[in-house]
Amino acid sequence: MPPRTCDIVIVGTGPAGLGAAFRLTERTPAPAIIMVDRERVSSGGLLNDCKQNYTFPIGFATDSWTKEEAERLLPRVENCLKPEIKEKRHLSIYRRRAERLGVTLLDVRQAHVGTDRSRDLIRRLVTELEARGVAFLLSREVTDVFDGPDGVGIVIDGTETVRARKVIVAPGRKGFDFLQEIMERLSVPYIDNIVDVGVRIETTLSNYPIVNDYYDPKFLFPGGVRTFCTNSGHARVVLEKYQKFSLVNGHALSTAQASNDLVNFALLKTIGLKDPVRSGHQMAVYLARLANEIGGGRPLMQRVGDFRMGKRSTLETFNDDLYAFPPSCPVTAGDLGLAVPAKIMRTIWAALKKLDTIVPGVLHPSTIMYYPEIKMYANKPAFLDGHFRVSGNVYMAGDGAGTSRGITGAWASGIRAAEGIMEAIR
Numbered sequence: 001m002p003p004r005t006c007d008i009v010i011v012g013t014g015p016a017g018l019g020a021a022f023r024l025t026e027r028t029p030a031p032a033i034i035m036v037d038r039e040r041v042s043s044g045g046l047l048n049d050c051k052q053n054y055t056f057p058i059g060f061a062t063d064s065w066t067k068e069e070a071e072r073l074l075p076r077v078e079n080c081l082k083p084e085i086k087e088k089r090h091l092s093i094y095r096r097r098a099e100r101l102g103v104t105l106l107d108v109r110q111a112h113v114g115t116d117r118s119r120d121l122i123r124r125l126v127t128e129l130e131a132r133g134v135a136f137l138l139s140r141e142v143t144d145v146f147d148g149p150d151g152v153g154i155v156i157d158g159t160e161t162v163r164a165r166k167v168i169v170a171p172g173r174k175g176f177d178f179l180q181e182i183m184e185r186l187s188v189p190y191i192d193n194i195v196d197v198g199v200r201i202e203t204t205l206s207n208y209p210i211v212n213d214y215y216d217p218k219f220l221f222p223g224g225v226r227t228f229c230t231n232s233g234h235a236r237v238v239l240e241k242y243q244k245f246s247l248v249n250g251h252a253l254s255t256a257q258a259s260n261d262l263v264n265f266a267l268l269k270t271i272g273l274k275d276p277v278r279s280g281h282q283m284a285v286y287l288a289r290l291a292n293e294i295g296g297g298r299p300l301m302q303r304v305g306d307f308r309m310g311k312r313s314t315l316e317t318f319n320d321d322l323y324a325f326p327p328s329c330p331v332t333a334g335d336l337g338l339a340v341p342a343k344i345m346r347t348i349w350a351a352l353k354k355l356d357t358i359v360p361g362v363l364h365p366s367t368i369m370y371y372p373e374i375k376m377y378a379n380k381p382a383f384l385d386g387h388f389r390v391s392g393n394v395y396m397a398g399d400g401a402g403t404s405r406g407i408t409g410a411w412a413s414g415i416r417a418a419e420g421i422m423e424a425i426r
C-alpha cells in the first residue's frame with residue numbers, strides 16, 4: 001500500500017491537537033491535515049468534567065509562557081470552545097480572609113461543561129474540523145515519528161506510514177512513555193524534573209460552601225501548595241488507571257443533573273527535583289506504586305478525624321452511621337501517613353488548616369483524603385524556537401511536552417505550534 005500523504009499530521013486529538021487543527025484550517029486553502037488518536041474520542045479533560053480556565057497562569061506552564069502571549073491566544077481558545085463563563089460572588093470577602101493567612105485567592109474566569117455534556121462539545125469540534133477538510137484516524141496508535149533525510153512522518157500501529165511536511169506530537173500525560181521514546185529516537189534532549197504530588201479531598205457541600213460562590217476556587221498556599229480541579233454539583237472522585245497503578249482524580253456532571261451534595265478538589269504540592277535526580281516521572285511512579293502496594297492494589301482513603309488522631313481508617317467507618325457520607329470512590333481505607341512523604345504531608349496539612357480558617361468546615365472529621373493524586377507534567381523537550389519545534393519538522397505541545405497543565409493552556413499550545421508551521425510553510 002503506498003503511504004498516505006498530507007501537509008500536517010497531528011498525533012493526539014486532545015485540546016492541544018484540536019487547537020492546532022483549528023488554527024491551521026483558518027487559512028484558505030487549508031492545508032491537508034490528518035489527526036490520529038489511539039482512542040475513539042479525545043480522552044483527558046475535554047471528556048472528563050471539562051472545566052475551562054481563561055486566566056493566566058492557570059493551565060499554563062509558566063516557563064514556556066508569558067502573560068502577554070497567553071492573553072493573546074486565550075480569546076482564540078474561547079472563540080472555538082464557546083464557554084459560558086460562571087459568575088463569582090463574595091470574592092473580596094474570601095480574599096481578605098485568605099490574605100490574613102498569607103494565602104492568595106486568584107480571580108479566574110471559568111466555565112464548566114460537565115462530563116455528561118462533554119461528548120457533545122467534542123462532537124461539535126470534530127464535525128467543524130471535518131467540515132474544514134481534516135481527516136481523523138481514530139482507534140489507531142502512532143508507534144513512531146521520523147524526521148530525517150528520508151522524509152518526515154509517522155508510523156501507525158507499527159505498519160502504516162503517513163508522510164507529511166510537518167508533524168505535531170501532542171499525546172498528553174498518558175503519552176509520557178511514547179513521547180520519551182520519540183525524543184530519544186530523534187535525539188531531542190529533554191528534562192523531567194517537576195512533579196505535583198498531593199491528595200484529593202472529598203467533603204459535603206455544607207462543609208465547603210464556597211463552591212456556591214466560586215466554582216473552582218484557586219488558592220495558593222505557602223510551601224508551593226495549591227487547590228486544583230474543584231468539582232461540585234453531581235461530583236465524584238474517580239480512578240485514573242495506568243498499567244501498574246491507579247491515581248485519583250475528580251469530575252462533575254453538568255448543572256442539568258441533580259446534585260449529590262458532594263464536593264471534591266485536589267491539594268497539590270509542586271516538587272522541583274534537582275541534580276542528580278534523573279526523573280520526576282520515575283519518582284511519581286514509585287510514590288504511586290507504594291501507595292497502591294499499601295492499598296492492596298488500589299489508592300488509599302482516610303477520614304480527617306482518623307488522620308488527626310494518628311490512626312488508620314477502617315472500612316467500617318466509611319458508612320452513613322458514624323460519619324456523614326459514604327465515599328464516592330470507595331478505595332482502600334488506611335493510613336496516608338504510611339504512604340505520603342512526610343514533608344509533602346506536612347505542607348498539605350498546614351494548607352488544609354489555613355483553608356479551614358478561610359472556609360470553616362472543610363476539616364470536618366468526616367472529610368475524606370484520597371491518595372495518590374499525582375500530575376506527571378514535565379517531560380520537557382529542549383525547544384528550538386517559540387513554537388515548540390524540537391527538530392527540523394516536528395513540534396511537541398500540550399501536557400505531555402510540559403507546555404500546559406490544563407485544557408485552555410493545551411489548546412493555546414497547539415495554536416502556538418500551528419503558528420510556527422504556518423510561518424514555515426507560507
Ligand SMILES: Cc1cc2nc3c(=O)[nH]c(=O)nc-3n(C[C@H](O)[C@H](O)[C@H](O)COP(=O)(O)OP(=O)(O)OC[C@H]3O[C@@H](n4cnc5c(N)ncnc54)[C@H](O)[C@@H]3O)c2cc1C
Pocket residue numbers: 011012013014015016017036037038039041042043044045046048049050051052053059140141142143170171172173174175178229240249250251397398399400404405406407408410
Ligand atoms: C480525569 C481528568 C479530568 C480532568 N479535568 C480537567 C478539567 O476539568 N479542566 C482542565 O483544564 N483540565 C483537566 N484535566 C487535564 C486535561 O485533561 C489536560 O490538561 C489536557 O487534556 C491536555 O491536553 P493534551 O492535548 O496535551 O493531551 P490529552 O487531552 O491527554 O490528549 C492526548 C491525546 O493523545 C492520544 N495519544 C496518546 N498517545 C498516543 C499515541 N501513541 N498514538 C495516538 N494517540 C495517542 C490520547 O489518546 C489522547 O486523546 C483532566 C485530566 C483528567 C485525566
